[in-house]
Amino acid sequence: MASEIDIRAGRTDDAEAIRSMVEALARETVGDDQQVCDAGAIRRYGFGPEKAFESVVAEREGKIVAAMLMFDDFSSWRGAKGVYVLDIYIAPEARGRGLGRRLIARAAQWGRARGASYVRLSVDQKNIHAINFYEAIGFREGAHDRVFSLEGDAFDEIDAG
Ligand SMILES: CC(C)(COP(=O)(O)OP(=O)(O)OC[C@H]1O[C@@H](n2cnc3c(N)ncnc32)[C@H](O)[C@@H]1OP(=O)(O)O)[C@@H](O)C(=O)NCCC(=O)NCCS
Known part of the structure; x- marks a missing residue:
């Protein structure tokens, strides 16, 4: 099946399909009540003048079966540029055929x-399947990192003086 799947850069008209992949990822990894952005945000930040991420999709017979979002990263410890993969999702029927590896290879x-x-x-530390996948293709867990976000009132009200 993997050989029949075409991997390409996302396009504006893929925005709804990309959003539904992100929603499926949220549903599987967090739960049904997890909200995700609408297709307008995918269009605005994925393709317009405010572009903030790059998208890659995998298509089989005209149907999007996987999506990955990524953007530029930088590491001051390494003194090097990198890629941050934000989301990667393969539809259940397309899993286990090397597509996830191909998408990460595309990011590299x-x-x-x-x-x-x-x-x-x-x-997510509970996402054992994804952790096993990442380790199988060569990722190694960082020894120090925990992920924090500053948002909502805390973001709005912090004052640079
Ligand atoms: C995790 C995911 C991206 C893997 O994609 P995939 O196309 O099924 O993976 P591949 O077929 O490319 O597998 C690549 C390697 O990972 C291994 N692997 C994949 N899934 C695995 C799992 N659940 N457990 C153990 N190993 C796994 C494969 O055996 C393969 O190893 P090999 O090359 O040594 O044989 C896919 O299952 C998925 O989208 N899951 C739901 C969403 C998700 O959790 N995304 C990650 C969020 S951080």
Whole structure:
């Protein structure tokens, strides 16, 4: 099946399909009540003048069966540019055929072309399947990192003086 699957850069008209992949990822990894963005946000930040991420999709017979979102990263410890993979989701019927590996390889290829030398991502510690996948293709867990976010009132009200 993997050989019949075409991997390509996402396009504006893929925005709804990409959103539904992100929603499926949220549903599987967090739960049914997890909200995700609408297709407008995918269009706005994935393709317009405010572009904030790059998208890659996998298509089989005209149907999107996987999506990955990524953006530029930088590591001051390494003194190097990298790629941050934000989301990767393969539809259940397309799993176990090397597509996840091909998408991560695509992220590495995209990064190499921009002078990057690593790929970084975070994964829910309960997502054992994804952790096993990442380890199988060569990722290694960082020894120090925990992920924090500043948002909502805390983001709005913090004052740079
Ligand atoms: C995790 C996911 C991306 C893997 O994609 P995939 O296309 O099924 O993986 P591949 O077929 O490319 O597998 C690549 C390697 O990982 C291994 N692997 C994949 N899934 C695995 C699992 N659940 N357990 C153990 N190993 C696994 C494969 O055996 C293969 O190893 P090999 O090359 O040594 O044989 C896919 O299952 C998925 O989308 N899951 C739901 C969403 C998700 O959790 N995304 C990650 C969020 S951080």
